[in-house]
Amino acid sequence: MTLSIIRHIPELRERIAEFRRSRPDSSVGFVPTMGYLHQGHASLIRRSAEENGLTVVSAFVNPTQFGPNEDFDKYPRDEARDKSLASEAGAHILFMPEVSEMYPDPIRTTVAVTGLTDRLCGASRPGHFEGVATVVTKLFNIVTPDRAYFGLKDAQQVAVIARFTRDLNIPVDIVPCPTVREADGLALSSRNVYLSPEERRQALILSRTLGQVPDWIEEGMTEAELSVRLRGKIRSQPLADIDYADVLTYPELEFPRAGMRLRNSDRPLLIALAVRFGNTRLIDNVLLFPQEVRA
Amino acid sequence: MTLSIIRHIPELRERIAEFRRSRPDSSVGFVPTMGYLHQGHASLIRRSAEENGLTVVSAFVNPTQFGPNEDFDKYPRDEARDKSLASEAGAHILFMPEVSEMYPDPIRTTVAVTGLTDRLCGASRPGHFEGVATVVTKLFNIVTPDRAYFGLKDAQQVAVIARFTRDLNIPVDIVPCPTVREADGLALSSRNVYLSPEERRQALILSRTLGQVPDWIEEGMTEAELSVRLRGKIRSQPLADIDYADVLTYPELEFPRAGMRLRNSDRPLLIALAVRFGNTRLIDNVLLFPQEVRA
Incomplete structure (x- = not known):
């Protein structure tokens, strides 16, 4: 056909x-x-x-x-x-x-x-x-x-x-x-075509940061601690201008209980980023289910 | 079946x-x-x-x-x-x-x-x-x-x-x-059951008023004149408490051009009433198409 x-x-x-x-x-x-x-x-x-x-x-x-x-x-x-x-x-x-x-x-x-x-x-x-x-x-x-x-x-x-x-x-x-990524980790997006070579290089911080999230959660971080860590890590790239870097339950999109260690969450967690590189706004995220959170 | x-x-x-x-x-x-x-x-x-x-x-x-x-x-x-x-x-x-x-x-x-x-x-x-x-x-x-x-x-x-x-x-x-009516003209409604005998008697003013609308339009009334006539007629019944008595184009529900004789409308016209009798709010209307308006 x-x-x-x-x-x-x-x-x-x-x-x-x-x-x-x-x-x-x-x-x-x-x-x-x-x-x-x-x-x-x-x-x-x-x-x-x-x-x-x-x-x-x-x-x-x-x-x-x-x-x-x-x-x-x-x-x-x-x-x-x-x-x-x-x-x-x-x-x-x-x-x-x-x-x-x-x-x-x-x-x-x-x-x-x-x-x-x-x-x-x-x-x-x-x-x-x-x-x-x-x-x-x-x-x-x-x-x-x-x-x-x-x-x-x-x-x-x-x-x-x-x-x-x-x-x-x-x-x-x-x-x-599931999200499909380039070999180097960049999430595929029609908007990637807007990126200059230097912006594209720095944009890899999104997937690299998200890749570390399971370890940070295993260490015992709360939502507030993880948000600070995410922002600090992304800001290591000088062209990165953060729109949001948030930790929410999924699919309700509510904040996890304040002070709770995220590894104890009984709800799936969405760690979601939106960051501008130059004029281009990119989004990426990782979705963790309770069994993965507790891995 | x-x-x-x-x-x-x-x-x-x-x-x-x-x-x-x-x-x-x-x-x-x-x-x-x-x-x-x-x-x-x-x-x-x-x-x-x-x-x-x-x-x-x-x-x-x-x-x-x-x-x-x-x-x-x-x-x-x-x-x-x-x-x-x-x-x-x-x-x-x-x-x-x-x-x-x-x-x-x-x-x-x-x-x-x-x-x-x-x-x-x-x-x-x-x-x-x-x-x-x-x-x-x-x-x-x-x-x-x-x-x-x-x-x-x-x-x-x-x-x-x-x-x-x-x-x-x-x-x-x-x-x-089309709206279905009792023999005396009252539009059928599940809410008619709320009416006292006296309220029901006075509620006939709705269909009676609407029945005269084609004549009033033929006389050459504008939207403003017809609205005044509708309200005056309905208020002849002491229990009638008018919520609205409006003339609008249909199905856009826009006011006809100010000052235009309604018989010259090239749009269908909805003449719509909502009137309380005691605690009961009744609605009724007549929908007139240009050929009827110009009859």
Whole structure:
């Protein structure tokens, strides 16, 4: 099956309905992206292709999740590359709508999640998660997938999507997938293309710092102590400008009990970083489950 | 086919999936209600039963659309009556979930529609339409109907539901249906049961006033003149306490151009009333299309 490029919603719906009629016992997997695909996306597509009879990838740079001073206009785009990567990874349909296809009228409806969205990237990027929740709801309603695959590099996004999906009874399984990294540890991101060679070199501090977190937790650190250690370590790189470096429970995104040694946590812990290098804001994180915390 | 009473979401989903497997060319119609069914609901159910192979009715008094001083606790409930009326009208499934089935955790997600919801009942009942939009989104995701039927007595509700359904690409046709009235003109409402005999008698002013609106428009009234006439007429009943009596375009719910004779409107017009009689707030309206306005 070769990759079909689809740009219009009715055609996409028709193709998916046709698949369901012809393969009623199969399933549809969905990988929503903003395009400029990399090997992180490829891993999601491969997993969907293994688990479903039809894999739909969307590539849509959604304007409503960008703030007025963010990089919507210059967000990298490369359709030819997206087609070849999606095809090689096993996608059947690449949905690439224009903005006017997704927003034919000014949208008046918002899907909002309270609590989870007022911290981390939600604090730095007001309105971002409303934009994400609304467009992902739209895409779920258009594709009506059985499963949707998201990378854990955006761990807060995964928590928000899992939450509204459950709250609104959307009949889709949210499948979180591990972050894919370069050989030297840098988490893959479409925004890495913005980095100068020196910024890219210094950005390695994120994955190196996160790699030490399990040891620091084993030493008996509290949330406050770990936050100080994270910040100190990241500041060793002169170009690093910290947006946040936080330790939260997952997926609730609440602060762990003050003074508790994190190795005693009975909740999964998310250690999440957002750091600017020059004009480029990078995020990375590690998610630790209680058994790992206590290892 | 006899009426099945279903109280749990997985069982409902399974029954609907079974219907779709066995009748792939048929369709599912849905009539969401708050129960205490009357002949207005029956007309929606009958229409759904004519147009679809399976008709699902939900009866759920949704707490999140009631304000703190509203009638959630005393909203009338009568399961036996709901079962017999739904069955007689041709429903196949009556979904009657407990609050804990619809809200197993405190809900963190809201579906909100801006603009349309800050006037009429939205102004009098803050949060009401967010509660409605959120629960109807949940019900649409649970039932996944092809068509959903709503009474135009709640004209603003129909406009809000049609709007978020379109904005979020929910794959359901919203079918607005005419208001059903008693022989003397009173619009059917579950809340009519609250009225004393004298309140009920005076409440007839609503339908009588609305019945004269086409004549007043034909005389050449503007929006401002018609609003004054409506209020004067309703105030002829001493128990009537006006919440609103407004003239708006439909379904945008915007004020018509000031000074324009309404008979020249190129937009449909909604003349909407909300009036208290004692403790009971009643709503009623008439929707006029340009050809009728110019009759």
